[in-house]
Amino acid sequence: MDWGNSAKYDFLSIFNQARTVPHSGSGDQIVTCLRQLHPGLPAGSPADGRNQRQIMTPLLTAMSWSPSYWLLEVFTAVWCFVMGSVIGSFLNVVIYRMPLGLNISKPKSRCPFCETPIRTRDNLPILGWLLLRGKCRDCQAPIPARYPIVEALVGVVFLLLYLAIVHSGGALLPYRSPNRFSGGYQILEGRTWDLIALAVYYCYLFIVVVAAAYIQYDRQLIPRRLLFWCLGIGLVAGCLIPELHPVPAQVSVQSNQSSTEIMLSDLRYHGALHVSFELSSVLTVCWGLLYGVIAGILFCWRNLFQPGEQPTLFPPRTLWLLVLMGVYLGWQQVVSVGFLSALILCLVQLLFWKRDSFCAKLPAAAFLCGVLTLQLLLGGYLTILPDQTGYLTYLFVTGGQIVAIPLLTGLSEAAYRNRENTNSAQDQIPFDESSTLTS
Numbered sequence: 001m002d003w004g005n006s007a008k009y010d011f012l013s014i015f016n017q018a019r020t021v022p023h024s025g026s027g028d029q030i031v032t033c034l035r036q037l038h039p040g041l042p043a044g045s046p047a048d049g050r051n052q053r054q055i056m057t058p059l060l061t062a063m064s065w066s067p068s069y070w071l072l073e074v075f076t077a078v079w080c081f082v083m084g085s086v087i088g089s090f091l092n093v094v095i096y097r098m099p100l101g102l103n104i105s106k107p108k109s110r111c112p113f114c115e116t117p118i119r120t121r122d123n124l125p126i127l128g129w130l131l132l133r134g135k136c137r138d139c140q141a142p143i144p145a146r147y148p149i150v151e152a153l154v155g156v157v158f159l160l161l162y163l164a165i166v167h168s169g170g171a172l173l174p175y176r177s178p179n180r181f182s183g184g185y186q187i188l189e190g191r192t193w194d195l196i197a198l199a200v201y202y203c204y205l206f207i208v209v210v211a212a213a214y215i216q217y218d219r220q221l222i223p224r225r226l227l228f229w230c231l232g233i234g235l236v237a238g239c240l241i242p243e244l245h246p247v248p249a250q251v252s253v254q255s256n257q258s259s260t261e262i263m264l265s266d267l268r269y270h271g272a273l274h275v276s277f278e279l280s281s282v283l284t285v286c287w288g289l290l291y292g293v294i295a296g297i298l299f300c301w302r303n304l305f306q307p308g309e310q311p312t313l314f315p316p317r318t319l320w321l322l323v324l325m326g327v328y329l330g331w332q333q334v335v336s337v338g339f340l341s342a343l344i345l346c347l348v349q350l351l352f353w354k355r356d357s358f359c360a361k362l363p364a365a366a367f368l369c370g371v372l373t374l375q376l377l378l379g380g381y382l383t384i385l386p387d388q389t390g391y392l393t394y395l396f397v398t399g400g401q402i403v404a405i406p407l408l409t410g411l412s413e414a415a416y417r418n419r420e421n422t423n424s425a426q427d428q429i430p431f432d433e434s435s436t437l438t439s
Helices: 012-020 026-037 050-065 069-099 129-131 146-167 193-218 223-239 255-266 280-300 301-305 317-331 332-350 364-382 391-427
Strands: none
Touching: 012 332, 026 280, 069 146, 069 193, 129 146, 146 193, 146 317, 146 364, 193 223, 193 317, 223 280, 223 317, 280 301, 280 317, 280 332, 280 391, 301 391, 317 332, 317 364, 332 391
């Protein structure tokens, strides 16, 4: 049977007919309904995953030709970007006001020079700054470009997280088996509530870490309430919603991969979101919290055991960022984030050993933020699990990463302080007694 011949089989109409037959929406029942309506479809057991893919793949391909399908895809992507840019606009307020102890809701945003409240039409994310050409409408004072940069950054990352987590059906997540089908239409089918919740969970962690990185870049202290709110939400939500942690604390290794695939074939629709207090979820969060503390201590050890030394790449409370990542991501992923952040930080500091650079002056939180973004988007490729390599290889690699974190960060801090102290010594003007005027 030629499934590519759309003239013989109108897959979209067949799919719509199958939807009229009462069923709960599982793959087996959909295939059964299709065979009832069209006996010429491939025979076989409804539970045969190969036959399901043989039938459903061309149906979904036909659906992708529909203009309404692409309209849904574009609308969902644009909505994610706009929502992210709006949250990024609010994040600018948090970054500026929260370290100063100001109220983040009152007064309304205003020009810092002329104190004129910003009009609603001028407060549009990204567009407002572009339309004003980076200047205040009233006093023509320059508006820093960092405001639209933060808005665009958060908008782009929200869009990428939607594509990587929800749209892909969880294909890029570590350990979790991906959904059988992907695409924006799955949202309408109600099959992605678990992925939507996970994306929102990760988005919140991301904006908190971005805010912390910008606050450290401004040489200010990360507010405790910003960290504690994020920690509290992560602990409560992580313990009550199992779907927020695709990688459990204990990962089992199946010797027979084919049987594992068969066992998981009926679970690949996922979609359900459960609110329950399960011991496995509590253990996952607790192990993540413990390893987050360990990774944070190893990452910031030089600042912890030698406090007060300036300049430093690890301002106070940098440790808390890794604690948050451990709670939200689990202990396996926080080790990867800590190691990659330390590695990139060390390479940057060694690359600019004797010369100034914008990247070399960034605090460690900026590198944690960048690596966290990569981990959220490509966690399936950056996380090493025992079901992929075996326990011995896994223990060797993970142990090596943990040991390397303090070595890399210690070397980075030494290079940073050496360069900064050298530059400060060169900037001092020597005092020449012979040049002084005496009466």
